[in-house]
Amino acid sequence: MQVVTTAVRKAGRRLLRDFGEVEQLQVSMKGPSDFVSTADLRAEQTLKEELSKARPGFAFLMEESGESGDDSWEWRWVVDPLDGTTNFLHGIPHWAISVGIEKRTGTETSEVVAGVIYNPASDELFWAEKGVGAFLNDRRLRVSGRKDxxxxxxxxxxxxxxxxxxxxxxxxxxxxxxxxxxxxxxxxxxxxxxxxxxxxxxxxxxxxxxxxxxxxxxxxxxxxxxxxxxxxxxxxxxxxxxxxxxxxxxxxxxxxxxxxxxxxxxxxxx
Known part of the structure; x- marks a missing residue:
């Protein structure tokens, strides 16, 4: 988790700088109402570099660059470098970096066993690990108790x-x-x-x-x-x-x- 936290915070600092200059971002159309910014691509590159350096044997599934690494991977990073791109490009501070850690459990099966979701604009870092729990920074999380x-x-x-x-x-x-x-x-x-x-x-x-x-x-x-x-x-x-x-x-x-x-x-x- 320390590896992922370090990577998302580094990418988050870069995104925050770009978020402060959102009007100047170079934006291209990827699909219907789905924008890709230079900030998005830079964040993905930062994450890939940091995660690869720490865990060189892990494969990747990333929103912009797709799959990479060994086809017979045992562990895989599942990365969205900027979830909420439209919010980001409109100056709305509700966007995040999301990294899941997926483990292969069989020839055709796998399981996501941990994950980090980080909103740099609010400095809220959510993380969870199978069997350990879910947390916001250091506070344990529980779903609501409403029944009605x-x-x-x-x-x-x-x-x-x-x-x-x-x-x-x-x-x-x-x-x-x-x-x-x-x-x-x-x-x-x-x-x-x-x-x-x-x-x-x-x-x-x-x-x-x-x-x-x-x-x-x-x-x-x-x-x-x-x-x-x-x-x-x-x-x-x-x-x-x-x-x-x-x-x-x-x-x-x-x-x-x-x-x-x-x-x-x-x-x-x-």
Whole structure:
């Protein structure tokens, strides 16, 4: 964990400098409403250099540069150098560096056993390790204890323009909103999961996420006493479809998500 903490803090210092000069960043389009900045690329390079120097045998899965290292890796870094890029580029101080540590457990299986999520703008460093717990800096984290869905605040991610599954999102939201105290969308899935682990949210759902978005966050939620699955009850790390929450509210949220998806599938074509 010390290796990762050192790396994310170094990358974070560079990102903070760029964040202070956000108007001058050179920005290019990567896809629909998905920006890549020079800051993003520099942060990824810093992380790769620092992590490779400390653990030269580990492979990588990184948002910008993809997979690298030995195909038969035993350990792998799963890295999002700047989760919440749109927030970053608009001067909104809600973005993070996310690093998951994945261990191969079989020929076709693996498990994320630790992770770090760091928001340099607030200097909040969330970390978790399997069997050790989840922490914010040095404070132990636990998911919220709320049991009444009417008192719950859930987080989600709204699909961008040009991204599929907008109909499913709208259908799910239509079912969730009348039953809860509030729904929040802050635009950084890694921080959503970290905040869930910290008890700031009571649940979170989003469809179509990538491994680097959720690797660190999923182990954090579980180590804080929460539950996470995909809508079908399977592994969200493989599918990228996440429904997470405390042990009481996660099944209730999953039921609403399943109903929302089913309603879209039942609509007549055209």
């Amino acid at each position: 869905i009417r008192e719950a605040v859930f987080a989600t991610g709204i699909p961008f323009a040009g991204v599929p599954r907008k109909a499913e999102f709208s259908s799910i939201l239509h079912r969730v909103m009348p039953q809860v105290a509030g729904v929040r969308r802050f635009g950084a899935a890694a921080l959503d999961l970290a905040w869930l682990a910290a008890g700031r949210y009571d649940g979170f759902w989003e469809l179509g996420l990538k491994k680097w978005d959720i690797a660190a966050g999923l182990v954090m939620v579980k180590e804080a006493g929460g539950a996470a699955s995909d809508p079908d009850g399977g592994d969200p790390y493989g599918s990228g479809n996440v429904v997470a929450g405390n042990q009481t509210l996660q099944p209730k949220l999953r039921e609403l998500v399943v109903d929302g998806i089913a309603a879209v599938k039942a609509r007549p074509a055209g």
